[in-house]
Structures are given as structure tokens and as C-alpha cells.
Amino acid sequence: MKTPLARATLLVVFLSALLASFAHSAGNPWDELEPSRKQVIASLNTVELLRRYHYSKLLLDDARSRLIYQGYLKMLDPSRSYFIESDIKEFDRWQTRFDDLLKKGDLEPAFTLYKRYLDRASEQLDFILAELGKGIGAMDFSRDETLQTERKDAPWLKTRAERDDLWRRRLKDEVLRLRITGKDDQAIEEQLTKRYRNQLTRLAQTRAEDIFQTYINAFTGSYDPHTNYLSPDNAETFDINMSLSLEGIGAVLQSDNDFVKIVRLVPAGPADKSKQLAPADRIIGVAQGNGEMVDVVGWRLDEVVKLIRGRKGSKVRLEVIPASNAPNDKTSKVVVIIREAVKLEEQAAKKSLLHLTRQGRPYTLGVIDIPAFYLDFKALRAGREDYRSTTRDVKRLLDELKQDKIDGVVIDLRNNGGGSLQEATELSGLFIRQGAVVLVSNSNGQIDPLFAESDGEQAYYSGPLTVLVNRLSASASEIFAAAMQDYHRALVLGGQTFGKGTVQSIQPLNHGELKLTLAKFYRVSGQSTQLRGVIPDISYPTLIDTKEIGESSLPQAMPWDSLNYPSKNSSIPANPFTPYLYELQKRHDQRVAANADFVFTRERLALNQRLMQQTEVSLNETRRRAFQQSIEAEQLALENTRRKAKGEEPLQSLSEEEGDNGLQVEAEKPKPEKDAWLVESGQILLDWLDLSHSALASH
Structure with missing residues (x-):
């Protein structure tokens, strides 16, 4: 009936x-x-x-x-x-x-x-x-x-x-x-x-x-995937194809079949601060305030963007399928975000102190978190002497860290999607004395090196240095990390970076605009950052699926190649890390073998990869529910094993992780000692100090 x-x-x-x-x-x-x-x-x-x-x-x-x-x-x-x-x-x-x-x-x-x-x-x-x-x-x-x-x-x-x-x-x-x-x-x-x-x-x-x-x-x-046509409407109202940056929630989006997928979160934006959205999450519903949830499955990207954008201070509710779900699990959660503009001050570089102990001796490391490469062009053009920039802020932070008598520095570029190329180049000049930072190869075959210059005879900071990156470190971040690696100035740690090594320019048409790839970035070694990105000296496990996020996930991505460019520079010293990389890797492997966060990430990644092999789902309700329950039980067991190892209370269900019913909570950044990836980066830096000092003492 x-x-x-x-x-x-x-x-x-x-x-x-x-x-x-x-x-x-x-x-x-x-x-x-x-x-x-x-x-x-x-x-x-x-x-x-x-x-x-x-x-x-x-x-x-x-x-x-x-x-x-x-x-x-x-x-x-x-x-x-x-x-x-x-x-x-x-x-x-x-x-x-x-x-x-x-x-x-x-x-x-x-x-x-x-x-x-x-x-x-x-x-x-x-x-x-x-x-x-x-x-x-x-x-x-x-x-x-x-x-x-x-x-x-x-x-x-x-x-x-x-x-x-x-x-x-x-x-x-x-x-x-x-x-x-x-x-x-x-x-x-x-x-x-x-x-x-x-x-x-x-x-x-x-x-x-x-x-x-x-x-x-x-x-x-x-x-290539970055050469796009912009219709008159898109070119006039907002540049979806150029940056996909949404004023209001701070997210970078792209179409993914019938869904709209989050590519990355704008640092210090509302979505980033809520800690409830992540790359590869898929948006399936949008609601204004407490209004009705609009199902957006099958909608065009620009239509979804129009729903998400809104007045500053207003509330938007997003129904999303989390990337942390099993591949065929489309269960969703609702997240509430308060729209607001991303402020320059909130994207500015920040410092913190990481305290570690090695054989009874305390060490203090400076951590400089750089969410983006920024430059206040408006203030600069106005002639203001106090204009903000990444390089100026990092220089000030280094001065403050020197007062704290630090033993070394960790530059944290995780999730840094890039920004000002000029700033990536100038920032490099704080850590190397002089030399080319990046080579820009144009479509006419011309190669233009961009140089970093130190203020004095030595680099502004010449102490021990590591650079921490992940899959969401892109563009200008990759240029800086590559320069630090090529000049043997720092150990690069973390995950393979995004791999965007091309330059685009907007060309007006009689009808709309064309975003056109005109140039390509190359490292001073002659290798491109395109497609491969920067490969860390020591790699960490990650839950970000490189098939979903990164240049290599995009159709018709331009290839990796290298230049025969005379970039040999007398200012590049011999690589001091080479004799110790085997021992550094060995010590790292021994430490993280039992580290709760690293173990969880490796095992969760293995589970995801196993589930990705399944390309069929059962339409028998009993079997489907049993399979869903088994996967949730496996995910819960992994999470609770981690919590037990860290002395935390276990969860009764995965939904407890989501927090206050999906309400936006501006989560505080955890202390460096609570960040397993920062701690391990600090430990590797101390390993390097230990090994290099021992070598000097033996001579």
C-alpha cells in the first residue's frame, strides 16, 4: 500500500x-x-x-x-x-x-x-x-x-x-x-x-x-590542466578556475564527477580554523543559516560556489562526505561555518618553541609556521615603511628566537599553497648567502634566474635548519623547499609536495578570458618542480591520497623534465648531510616504529589502500550493513589503539570525533610537543647535530 x-x-x-x-x-x-x-x-x-x-x-x-x-x-x-x-x-x-x-x-x-x-x-x-x-x-x-x-x-x-x-x-x-x-x-x-x-x-x-x-x-x-577558458560571467564575478578561492569559508574547490571536492583549505580561513573540513572532502549539500539543506549532487561547480558564498558574518551549513570515510562509504556529516574574510594578520608567519630532551639534556628548537607567502602590495605601493611580508615577519621572528637561545629551527610549510614568488625568493635569502633560487623558463626558450641576496657576508640565519612539507605544500612553498634542499641548507622532511611547477597569465578575449600556461619553474639543480614536486630527504606517512590531490592527479598534467642550465654555483657547498642520511633514516625508522600517530597513519593508509581496490558494492542490505559495520569497527579500533598509546580516553563510536554536533569550533593550534610530525622533525634535527658534532670531535 x-x-x-x-x-x-x-x-x-x-x-x-x-x-x-x-x-x-x-x-x-x-x-x-x-x-x-x-x-x-x-x-x-x-x-x-x-x-x-x-x-x-x-x-x-x-x-x-x-x-x-x-x-x-x-x-x-x-x-x-x-x-x-x-x-x-x-x-x-x-x-x-x-x-x-x-x-x-x-x-x-x-x-x-x-x-x-x-x-x-x-x-x-x-x-x-x-x-x-x-x-x-x-x-x-x-x-x-x-x-x-x-x-x-x-x-x-x-x-x-x-x-x-x-x-x-x-x-x-x-x-x-x-x-x-x-x-x-x-x-x-x-x-x-x-x-x-x-x-x-x-x-x-x-x-x-x-x-x-x-x-x-x-x-x-x-x-595542460591549468590552461582554462573563463566565460564572461566567471571572469566578471569570481575567478573559479584561477584559484577557486571562496571569500566566506576559505576553501579551494574543484568538480569531481557529480560532487564538488575540497582541494585545500585557505590557511587561517573559517574552514581551516573550524578543523572540521579536510582536503578531498566532498560537498553534497549547502544550507543558508538554519534554512533547508539544498542537495547539490550533480550541480555545476559555479552553482555550488554561488550557494556557499555569502555575506560576512552569516552562517552556512555544509553537508559533506569526509575524505576519511572508506572509499565507497557515502555517509555524511554537517558542518557549520561562519563566513568571514581571511585577514593578512591571521595568515602571517608565527613562531613557537619546541622543547625536547635528549639523554637528559634539554633542547629548545624554534618553529616558524608559514601558512602562505604574502606581501602587502597596497601598503608597499603607498610607501609605508611598516608593510607586511613573509620575509620581513620571518626575519623578526628569527631575531626573537635568537633571544631564546634556540638550538635549531624548523620551518613548517605544511598546507602552504604558495603565494608571492618574490617572497619565496627573498625568504631564501635569509638562509643562503647568495645565488639563484629558481629558474623561470618562458615559452620563447628564455631562462630567467631569480636571485636571493643576503644582507651581509653570511646568511641572516646560518644555524641548523629543517623544512617540513606535505602534499598540500605547493608552488612558492616548493620553490623555497627546493632551494633549501639544493643548496644543502636544510633537511627537507615530510611528504612529497603538490608538484605545480607552471606559471599562468590571464589573456583577454573578445568574449571571456583565457588563463594560459606561459612558463615553467626549475630548481637551481636544473630539475623541474612540475609533477614530482619536492621529494623529502626523509619521508613521513600521510593520509592524503596522491591520486586525489596533487598535480599528478590532474588530467594532461605537464611532464617533469630538467634543463641543461649552467647553474653550478661556487656558493653551493658540498652536501653535509650525505654521509649521515643512512643513519638519520635508521634512527627515524626506529623511533616511529612505535610512535602512536605514525603507526595509526601507516595502518589507516593501508586500510584505505585495501578498500580502494574494491570497485563493487553489494546492494543486499544485510550484507551492506555488515560490511559497513566491519569497516567502522576497524577504523574505531585503529583510532582507539592510538588513543590508548597516548593515554587518552577511547571512543565508543567514530561520531564522537566530530565534536559539537558539527558546530564550528575555532580549534586552538596544539602545542608543538603534541604534534608528532613537528616533534619527529625536531628529533631528526637533533640527530643531525649529534652525528655532525661526533664527526667533528673524532677529527
């Missing part, structure tokens, strides 16, 4: 199907969409700018046409669940022609392909709504069915019947996920019906500009 909601849903679905049938008979709202003259000219301008100025000087030929074609299909149908084999066979006639079409300004095939996607998506949404109209009670969750969750390389579905069966299974999967979170069937029907009706509405609102932007970005994306 159907519930009143089910009957109402059935009526809505019937009316939707009736309207859809009428729309199909009268022509879809997107049938008349055609490229404009401005778009044709913009496409021709883009072709010419890429030909003349892109760093790689790549040919627009049949091989690139295939890349454009595959990239366009992936943008439209990343999970191969809309198009069927006959569609692809029809489209294949264009796969080596997009180069010629672009050179002529012919956009018609791109529009034809996109409109076919709209047809197929509309058909599938009608199908899903009809299935929901039958009621969740009509679904059989006792059958031993499975769903393939990783379909990016799956064969194209042969028939509509196969496609319908895939979507039927997907619907069962969504219902199961929501049941496991505790929602009843009535609430689930309401949520999913609203989700798919909204998606159907957004399809009908597709504009020619949406088609043009997607296609041109498939074209530019065949060169």
Missing part, C-alpha cells in the same frame, strides 16, 4: 513524464541552442593564443583532436552512464576532425554532441523519477546484486536496457546509503525525488554559453 507521499510522488512523476513527453514532441528547450558569432571568434582567438604562446608549443593535429574528443566525453559522461555504444560510434567520425573544426571556427559538432548528452541525461532522469514513483517499498534489497562504482574506464553500455539497469542499481545504492545513515524511506523518497527533479530543471536551463565553455575547456585542457 502506497503512503500519501508515495502517491503524491507518483502524481508528480506522472505530470513530469507528461510534460517531458510534450516537450519531446514539441522539441527540447536545448534543441535551438547554437553557437554565437562572439563564441566562434573567441574559439579562433583561443586557437591562435595557444599556438603562439603556450609554453609547450604543442601541435593542433589529429593526435590532439583525439585528446580533445576523449576529454569532452569525459567532461560530459565521466562514469560512462549516459551515452550508449551507438552514440559513441556516431561521434567517432569526429574524433580526428576537432583540430580542423577549431581552426575553422566550426562549433556545430561540439554543440551536437552536448545536446545528445542532454537528451540522454533527460531520459535517465525521467527513468529514475519513474522508479522512485513506484515507491522504495517496491525495491528488493534481499537480492545478491552488486554495483560497479568505478566506471571511468568501463566499456560503453551497449543498449538502453543495460543503461536503465545500471541506473536502477545506482538508485538502490543511493537508497541504501541513506538508510544506513538512519533516514526513513519517506524522507529518502522526498530527498531523491527533489534531487532528480532539480537536475531535470537545470538541464532545461542549459545555455549556449554552458556548451561553449565546456567544449573550449576540453580543448584547452588537452594542453
Whole structure:
């Protein structure tokens, strides 16, 4: 017997199907969409700018046409669940022609392909709504069915019947996920019906500009992931593709199939200070204040951004799937963030003291946390002598640390996404006497070295130094860390960095803008920071998945290479660390073998990697719940083992970790002695002092 909601849903679905049938008979709202003259000219301008100025000087030929074609299909149908084999066979006639079409300004095939996607998506949404109209009670969750969750390389579905069966299974999967979170069937029907009706509405609102932007970005994306077309709306209102920085919560976002994924948190931003969001978390809902949660699954990135942005001081609620979940676990939590602008003072470098004891002797190390490379250009241009910059602040902090009679310094660049190249170069000058810090290779083949200069005969700080990095240390952070490593000035510790070693510039078009890769960064060793980033001298385990976050996770990322540049510099000393690296690594391994935080990270990483191998989920409710419970029990056991080793109270459930019901709490930064990665970096620095002093004494 159907519930009143089910009957109402059935009526809505019937009316939707009736309207859809009428729309199909009268022509879809997107049938008349055609490229404009401005778009044709913009496409021709883009072709010419890429030909003349892109760093790689790549040919627009049949091989690139295939890349454009595959990239366009992936943008439209990343999970191969809309198009069927006959569609692809029809489209294949264009796969080596997009180069010629672009050179002529012919956009018609791109529009034809996109409109076919709209047809197929509309058909599938009608199908899903009809299935929901039958009621969740009509679904059989006792059958031993499975769903393939990783379909990016799956064969194209042969028939509509196969496609319908895939979507039927997907619907069962969504219902199961929501049941496991505790929602009843009535609430689930309401949520999913609203989700798919909204998606159907957004399809009908597709504009020619949406088609043009997607296609041109498939074209530019065949060169590298940072060369992007910005539509007039995006270029005018906010630069999503340039930095994705959202004034209000402080997060860097990107599209991830039907989800919007957090790439990184802006240091000192509201999201970062809340300590409740993390890289690779996926946003599935947005609510204003205490208002209704809007389901944003399947929405475009710019639409989600508009919901998240808002007035300073206002509250936004985000429903997110945490990255810490098992790969196929879509259970979510709600986080409350108060929107505010990120202040320069909060991103400024800060110092702290790390107190360690070695063989009964106390040591004091200075820790300088640099969240970003900043320079107050406005104050500098105004001629103010007290303008703020990373280098000026770090210099002042070093003076203060010298007063504390420190034994060494740890520069903490974890999560530092970069910023001012000038500051990365000048900061290097505090730690080396002089020399090139980075080489900038331009598209015309010219190589420009950027130099650091010390104020005196010696570096401003010449004492023991380590630099701590992770996967979210990017761009300017990588340049500084690489310089410290290449000049043998510091031991670099932590995780492999992001690997963004390219430079972009905005080029105006007659219609929108083009963000174009014009140059590439190289280390003084001649090696690029592109793709590989900086490899630490001693590596720490990390829970950040390099397949999800980092340059190597991006399609068509430019390759790593090296320059034959005469960068041998008499000021670069022999590497003092080389004779001791084996012993440093050995001592590190012995220490962290039983360190609770390191053990937890290694074992949780192993669990995640094991779960990543599973590309199917059960649609049998009993088995699904049992599997979910087993994974949660394993995660809880790992967490409680860590807590027990650290003398902390165990948790009864993983939900206890989330804090005050998802409310924003501005967590205080823990003391350095509580940060296992900082402590280990300090211990390695003391190992180096011990070994080098012993070597000197033996001579």
C-alpha cells in the first residue's frame, strides 16, 4: 500500500513524464541552442593564443583532436552512464576532425554532441523519477546484486536496457546509503525525488554559453590542466578556475564527477580554523543559516560556489562526505561555518618553541609556521615603511628566537599553497648567502634566474635548519623547499609536495578570458618542480591520497623534465648531510616504529589502500550493513589503539570525533610537543647535530 507521499510522488512523476513527453514532441528547450558569432571568434582567438604562446608549443593535429574528443566525453559522461555504444560510434567520425573544426571556427559538432548528452541525461532522469514513483517499498534489497562504482574506464553500455539497469542499481545504492545513515524511506523518497527533479530543471536551463565553455575547456585542457577558458560571467564575478578561492569559508574547490571536492583549505580561513573540513572532502549539500539543506549532487561547480558564498558574518551549513570515510562509504556529516574574510594578520608567519630532551639534556628548537607567502602590495605601493611580508615577519621572528637561545629551527610549510614568488625568493635569502633560487623558463626558450641576496657576508640565519612539507605544500612553498634542499641548507622532511611547477597569465578575449600556461619553474639543480614536486630527504606517512590531490592527479598534467642550465654555483657547498642520511633514516625508522600517530597513519593508509581496490558494492542490505559495520569497527579500533598509546580516553563510536554536533569550533593550534610530525622533525634535527658534532670531535 502506497503512503500519501508515495502517491503524491507518483502524481508528480506522472505530470513530469507528461510534460517531458510534450516537450519531446514539441522539441527540447536545448534543441535551438547554437553557437554565437562572439563564441566562434573567441574559439579562433583561443586557437591562435595557444599556438603562439603556450609554453609547450604543442601541435593542433589529429593526435590532439583525439585528446580533445576523449576529454569532452569525459567532461560530459565521466562514469560512462549516459551515452550508449551507438552514440559513441556516431561521434567517432569526429574524433580526428576537432583540430580542423577549431581552426575553422566550426562549433556545430561540439554543440551536437552536448545536446545528445542532454537528451540522454533527460531520459535517465525521467527513468529514475519513474522508479522512485513506484515507491522504495517496491525495491528488493534481499537480492545478491552488486554495483560497479568505478566506471571511468568501463566499456560503453551497449543498449538502453543495460543503461536503465545500471541506473536502477545506482538508485538502490543511493537508497541504501541513506538508510544506513538512519533516514526513513519517506524522507529518502522526498530527498531523491527533489534531487532528480532539480537536475531535470537545470538541464532545461542549459545555455549556449554552458556548451561553449565546456567544449573550449576540453580543448584547452588537452594542453595542460591549468590552461582554462573563463566565460564572461566567471571572469566578471569570481575567478573559479584561477584559484577557486571562496571569500566566506576559505576553501579551494574543484568538480569531481557529480560532487564538488575540497582541494585545500585557505590557511587561517573559517574552514581551516573550524578543523572540521579536510582536503578531498566532498560537498553534497549547502544550507543558508538554519534554512533547508539544498542537495547539490550533480550541480555545476559555479552553482555550488554561488550557494556557499555569502555575506560576512552569516552562517552556512555544509553537508559533506569526509575524505576519511572508506572509499565507497557515502555517509555524511554537517558542518557549520561562519563566513568571514581571511585577514593578512591571521595568515602571517608565527613562531613557537619546541622543547625536547635528549639523554637528559634539554633542547629548545624554534618553529616558524608559514601558512602562505604574502606581501602587502597596497601598503608597499603607498610607501609605508611598516608593510607586511613573509620575509620581513620571518626575519623578526628569527631575531626573537635568537633571544631564546634556540638550538635549531624548523620551518613548517605544511598546507602552504604558495603565494608571492618574490617572497619565496627573498625568504631564501635569509638562509643562503647568495645565488639563484629558481629558474623561470618562458615559452620563447628564455631562462630567467631569480636571485636571493643576503644582507651581509653570511646568511641572516646560518644555524641548523629543517623544512617540513606535505602534499598540500605547493608552488612558492616548493620553490623555497627546493632551494633549501639544493643548496644543502636544510633537511627537507615530510611528504612529497603538490608538484605545480607552471606559471599562468590571464589573456583577454573578445568574449571571456583565457588563463594560459606561459612558463615553467626549475630548481637551481636544473630539475623541474612540475609533477614530482619536492621529494623529502626523509619521508613521513600521510593520509592524503596522491591520486586525489596533487598535480599528478590532474588530467594532461605537464611532464617533469630538467634543463641543461649552467647553474653550478661556487656558493653551493658540498652536501653535509650525505654521509649521515643512512643513519638519520635508521634512527627515524626506529623511533616511529612505535610512535602512536605514525603507526595509526601507516595502518589507516593501508586500510584505505585495501578498500580502494574494491570497485563493487553489494546492494543486499544485510550484507551492506555488515560490511559497513566491519569497516567502522576497524577504523574505531585503529583510532582507539592510538588513543590508548597516548593515554587518552577511547571512543565508543567514530561520531564522537566530530565534536559539537558539527558546530564550528575555532580549534586552538596544539602545542608543538603534541604534534608528532613537528616533534619527529625536531628529533631528526637533533640527530643531525649529534652525528655532525661526533664527526667533528673524532677529527
